[in-house]
Amino acid sequence: MGNKLLSEIAKAVNGTLRGEDLSVKDIKPLNIACEEDLSFVLDKTNNELACFSKAGAFLCYKGFETTKPVIEVDSPKLALSKVINIFYPISYREPLIHKSSVISENAWVSDKAYVGPYCVIEEGAVIEDNVELVAFVYIGRETKIGKGTRIFPFVSIREKCKIGENCVIQAGAMIGNDGFGYATDSYGHHTWIPQIGGVSIGDEVDIGSNTTIDRGSFVDTVIKDNVKIDNLVQIGHNCTIEKSVILVSMVGLSGSVHVKENAVLAGQVGEKDHITIGKGATILAKSGLMKDVPDGVTVMGYPARPYVDFFKERILIERLPEIERRIKKLEEKIESLKDQNNNE
The missing domain is CATH 2.160.10.10 (Hexapeptide repeat proteins)
Structure with a gap:
């Protein structure tokens, strides 16, 4: 597995290189990547982790903000599968x-x-x-x-x-x-x-x-x-x-x-x-x-x-104890009113 230029990777995934055309040796997750690695930011939920990552560059969604070089793509997850194949191509056995x-x-x-x-x-x-x-x-x-x-x-x-x-x-x-x-x-x-x-x-x-x-x-x-x-x-x-x-x-x-x-x-x-x-x-x-x-x-x-109906039912089920208490109070109030009427 040899080093790859970011420009080569960008071309392979139909992405846009923004920043320096570094040579990277591997593709790794944000939390274990080092300065010689390319890492990936699949969506905005990864932004905070990316801020602390030691990766030298990122494969990312369009609009991701960083001072490091990035390869911007329309679909980071799809592009990631292609990049993994670049660094780790499938090896077939000899006949x-x-x-x-x-x-x-x-x-x-x-x-x-x-x-x-x-x-x-x-x-x-x-x-x-x-x-x-x-x-x-x-x-x-x-x-x-x-x-x-x-x-x-x-x-x-x-x-x-x-x-x-x-x-x-x-x-x-x-x-x-x-x-x-x-x-x-x-x-x-x-x-x-x-x-x-x-x-x-x-x-x-x-x-x-x-x-x-x-x-x-x-x-x-x-x-x-x-x-x-x-x-x-x-x-x-x-x-x-x-x-x-x-x-x-x-x-x-x-x-x-x-x-x-x-x-x-x-x-x-x-x-x-x-x-x-x-x-x-x-x-x-x-x-x-x-x-x-x-x-x-x-x-x-x-x-x-339909899942909307399912969640409505779940909400109602969770409210059943409260509804039961309210019904009991209403029943008690009705009985009280009946007693008042009988006394009159």
Whole structure:
């Protein structure tokens, strides 16, 4: 990792350099940066900390005031991701098929792929250029892994799944397991319904550790491009997750849920089956969805409702003791008035 001129960084992030064109050696947070480092001021809440920072220069929002050199950008957080990649570029492993891995004669593995120790690749599977199977990865029959995708240890991707290009699948994720489908007879006995669909995942999808994505019952469970899935998320069979959706840790999607573009589901959100979450909707943490959510709406609570209504209810709940006291006083006053009338 070599030093970089601020002018080079500004050009890479489409920013404007204001002040001296210093050479910086690293990108660090405000509280640990030193004079040779570039730090970042994402918004006005960081202003006070920036005043005491020892950083030599700042990546910042437009209008930030300081005597030190700055790179001004429209979106500091987006620019920060690019700067981190400048100083810490992703390093890909050299192509290799480790001798301990087991690969079917009828699988196709690119000579530009990395297949690490103790991986298993079943017949009919396709592993494209620059794929990395780090170690202990299972790839099922007729499953395809697209170019540049990185898969970390103890991931299982079962038969007839499709993974797009430049995805990242973190350790322990399970893709293509059987969906949770059963029929119950008149005696209460449960019989499993075979799940014969697959899972189809688009490009630039990130999947966190120990997330599970069930295969479809007849058609594929579908996750489209640029979806970002945190750790410990459950996606049931036949779900459709459209482009650029964010699913935060411990979200649970029942079967056949449809999540439209750019929706955000915060931590521990749960949904009943066969509902639709609208484009750009936001579901706040620990909400329970029992019905469709319109486009662009923010909801919370159980059952989930518009967040303004939720907070109004919370305010009323907190006032209940006071309201109860007032009602008791009114009741006492009414009884007193009744006694006066009876005495007259």
